[in-house]
Amino acid sequence: MLYSVKMRAARGGAHEQGGSHISGAERIVAEEEIADNLSSLLQRALTHTKGKADFIQMTVEAVEASQIARAPFLPIVSFPVESAAQGREKALYVLEQAGVQRQAARAGLRMLTEMRENMRGAMVLSAETGKRMDQAGQRGIRVTGMDVEDDAGFTQWLQRQDACNLHLREAAVLAAKVAAAPGIVAELCWSDDPEYIAGYVAGKGMYHRISHMKEYGSAQGGRAFFVQAGTDLAALRAYLEEQIVLVEVGGKRNDGQVRRDCAGYQKKRAI
Ligand code: WAQ
Numbered sequence: 001m002l003y004s005v006k007m008r009a010a011r012g013g014a015h016e017q018g019g020s021h022i023s024g025a026e027r028i029v030a031e032e033e034i035a036d037n038l039s040s041l042l043q044r045a046l047t048h049t050k051g052k053a054d055f056i057q058m059t060v061e062a063v064e065a066s067q068i069a070r071a072p073f074l075p076i077v078s079f080p081v082e083s084a085a086q087g088r089e090k091a092l093y094v095l096e097q098a099g100v101q102r103q104a105a106r107a108g109l110r111m112l113t114e115m116r117e118n119m120r121g122a123m124v125l126s127a128e129t130g131k132r133m134d135q136a137g138q139r140g141i142r143v144t145g146m147d148v149e150d151d152a153g154f155t156q157w158l159q160r161q162d163a164c165n166l167h168l169r170e171a172a173v174l175a176a177k178v179a180a181a182p183g184i185v186a187e188l189c190w191s192d193d194p195e196y197i198a199g200y201v202a203g204k205g206m207y208h209r210i211s212h213m214k215e216y217g218s219a220q221g222g223r224a225f226f227v228q229a230g231t232d233l234a235a236l237r238a239y240l241e242e243q244i245v246l247v248e249v250g251g252k253r254n255d256g257q258v259r260r261d262c263a264g265y266q267k268k269r270a271i
């Protein structure tokens with residue numbers, strides 16, 4: 001039996017009472033891993049760079065094996081750029097290559113950059129027109145219910161690609177679940193963490209990492225999913241918000257050398 005262990009934290013009261021979101025995370029773990037994960041999630045809620053939480057909620061729920069779907073990780077390709085402007089141009093290019101119409105990609109990028117307040121979730125946009133398709137308002141669609149199938153294998157896989165931080169770790173899992181959803185063409189995202197300026201475009205079965213999507217110090221982040229015309233939005237939302245997905249390292253295993261600068265990753269990572 002596996003268990004879903006979740007944490008959400010806010011400041012100024014609970015989210016539903018108007019508190020502002022600080023941090024949230026979920027793991028799907030075996031029974032003997034529950035306690036350790038609760039403790040590291042709590043630590044994370046209390047030490048987030050966005051501020052000190054005064055509301056922290058943690059839940060543990062059993063998950064039946066028959067409820068679990070699987071999806072492969074997207075191979076990571078990195079694009080180092082010099083500025084946010086260059087990063088955004090790169091993102092537009094990759095979105096187009098992935099099948100998003102130019103004007104839709106531009107509209108999506110504009111919506112994310114012009115948002116006055118961060119959403120907690122993502123917006124769903126038409127890959128043809130860029131028009132917002134979901135009805136989830138300022139909350140957006142929250143992708144939950146996913147984790148890594150094999151932690152050690154995932155860590156090695158990341159290390160082989162010279163990629164080893166918590167932001168990327170979580171984004172890679174989320175992007176893999178999203179990419180496996182029916183109707184998804186591409187995803188665009190960058191962090192709301194003021195100290196983390198990288199972002200990505202997932203599309204064509206790849207995770208395109210872009211080193212610079214905003215200015216250092218900016219707390220403005222966002223996420224958009226571009227979908228094909230005719231996508232069943234209710235089914236998409238149910239999949240993204242409710243389906244439990246374990247993400248696995250697929251394809252050919254390359255047991256190359258572990259990069260030195262990633263060697264401490266497993267010890268350092270919060271969860
Ligand atoms: N489901 C949907 N949208 C979400 C979720 C979720 N579970 N979590 C966050 N978002 C949205 C929300 O609007 C946030 O403001 C935005 O995404 C960014 O979230 O180096 O850290 O958790 O390759 O800050 C990307 C680059 C890091 C990683 C992304 O996102 C790399 C990141 P954050």
Ligand code: MG
Nearest residue numbers: 191192193221
């Ligand atoms: Mg964040």
